[in-house]
Amino acid sequence: MLRSKYQMFADSLSENVFKTKTQANPIMLVVLAYLLLIVIGTALLSLPQAASRPISLIEAFFTAMSAVCVTGLSVVDIPSTFTHTGLWIIVVLMQFGGLGIMTASTTLILLAGMHPGFSHQSVFLSEFTQEGNIDAGRILRAIIPFTFGLELIGGTVYFTQFESMEMYDRVFCSIFQAVSSFCGVGFTLFPDSLVSFQYNPIMNITTCILVLAGGFGFLAIAELRYLFDFKHKEVRRLSLHTRIATYGTFIVIGVSILVFAFTEHSNLFSGHTFSENAQSVLFMAFTSRTAGLNSVNIPDLTQASLFFFIIIMFIGANPGSCGGGIKITTAAVIGLLGFNRLLGREKTQVMGRTIPNSTIDKAIRIFVVAIVVIGTATLILLNTEIPSGSRYAADSGPFLKILFEVVSAYATCGLSMGLTEELSTVGKIVICIVMFIGRMGPLFLISAVAGKLQDTAYYAEEDIMVG
Missing domain, CATH: 1.10.287 (Helix Hairpins)
Known part of the structure; x- marks a missing residue:
């Protein structure tokens, strides 16, 4: 009896909240949700507990906007300006911004035993797939474990590389860097981004994998995950979207490797070993499209490299991903x-x-x-x-x-x-x-x-x- 009453209440709430009798614009729901998160983030970052020094409203707003929009540009030095409280707020903003407001809200709806209305579900699907006949719950069950699982693995690897830090700072820095890398934000707790780890192969490989996964697109990843049918022992046919997304991603990365190797061979790569140069060029090729993380000093690059950076940033990542x-x-x-x-x-x-x-x-x-x-x-x-x-x-x-x-x-x-x-x-x-x-x-x-x-x-x- 109690279960029946709860279900009736849940269905009624779902119908009233997520289904509208008039033709509403579902896109506006997403825009308002993002704006609300930015406003909340600005307010929280403006609190005295969040910053080690008084910061202006525009500084707090810019930081919140950059975190929610998974950009990584900053008008302040993140590690020295914000306290641990402020940095935790930034982590949450990055995570919500990367996965998307619709993912988080749909998760809460499903956990409550309710079902999203048609307009809510259509917006969610438009972010992660080009088809309209895929169950949102099924997509969530694939996205959430994959995201947090990969971030957990990445954070664990990062943890092994921060041996000089105190335990709390070491754990937090690992979490912060894993979320930032996967969501393609570009924030770090180091004053020089990842320049100090330029020739650290473990840091470079881990970051490249996280950035690639975060910018690859959830639909394409889901298809590739089930590429081989173990039951029938055959390779499933990929959709045209996934094939173009996959080929396009590695073509851009491959061309980037060749261009950076050519434009920087007598500049950035002069006087270094082949292994060191390979790490630098691979890191730039994998992360420069959307991540905002850098292991080299950007202003030191040649004009040709900077111009090519503009081109590949403009192209960006794949649809349905954390990238832009x-x-x-x-x-x-x-x-x-x-x-x-x-x-x-x-x-x-x-x-x-x-x-x-x-x-x-x-x-x-x-x-x-x-x-x-x-x-x-x-x-x-x-x-x-x-x-x-x-x-x-x-x-x-x-x-x-x-x-x-x-x-x-x-x-x-x-x-x-x-x-x-x-x-x-x-x-x-x-x-x-x-x-x-x-x-x-x-x-x-x-x-x-x-x-x-x-x-x-x-x-x-x-x-x-x-x-």
Whole structure:
């Protein structure tokens, strides 16, 4: 009887909270949830117990925004500014931001024995899969153990490398670094990021694995996990999404290795052994797309390397992951579109399949929005961060520095050439907006595409000259 009453209450609560009678915009729920978490994080980081010195509201807000948006840019020195209480708050913000608000809320709903409404579930699925017929609970049961299990393994390995620390600091630093690496945030408790571990193979390999897993995409990982059917002793066929995500990821990493080896062979890698250089180039290739962790001093890199950093940060990670950028699959679709058009094909084809026009439209919209946001933010910062009438007005140096910062913020990467701490108040606000758009951008586009399209086509055609 009690169970029946509880179930009736749970069903009623689920229906009232998660199902709306009117057509609500589910994307707005995600946006508001992220904003609420950022506001709560800002308030908590502003508490006297959270910081070792008084910090301004904009500093607390920037740190919370960077943690929730899994970016890693910071206007303060994280380990010296925040107490252990503040650092634990940052860990929680990173974890919630990495997995996503919808994951956490759906977990609580399932644990309470309730079922999410259709709009809530559709938003959750849009973050982790391109199909709409997959059970959210099944996805959660795959995501949560995988995430915490991998972070636990990574934290254990990190623990073995922090022997010089006191026990509490050693445990906490291991947890902090594991969460930061997997979620691709880029925060560390070391003043030089991971430069002091540049030639530590255990640290490098562990970090690369965590970053790769966190940015690979949960759907692709789930498919690869069950690639081999042990019952029938056969290899299952992977979806086109997983194949493109997998091939694209390792193509980007492979090209990055070659480019960094070429651009830094007479600069960063000069005078070092092959083993040391291999560790440095592999670390950059694996982490530079979305993690924000660095084992080399970024400003010391060549202009060619910095420009290539901008390109791969812009591309980013895979959909449904902790990473940002326009996503590897988006870049692949745009590249395949151009390749097929060059061959005179009307359809975009790859691996014996034709990519739907709706997917191509989404990819183009994502690309266009990214270019507009990055271009606008860069133009604003060029006016706010360079003193009027200074010698920098005719110098191209600050342009690369500012563009690097903006792309890093949009791609939620977190790498910087040292501009972040020098930003003006306006510059900090602009970067916060870019970080938030970079984290939310795909959801806005899904919302726009999901809406009913009005038939406003004009049937009178007229050609124009192009090219």
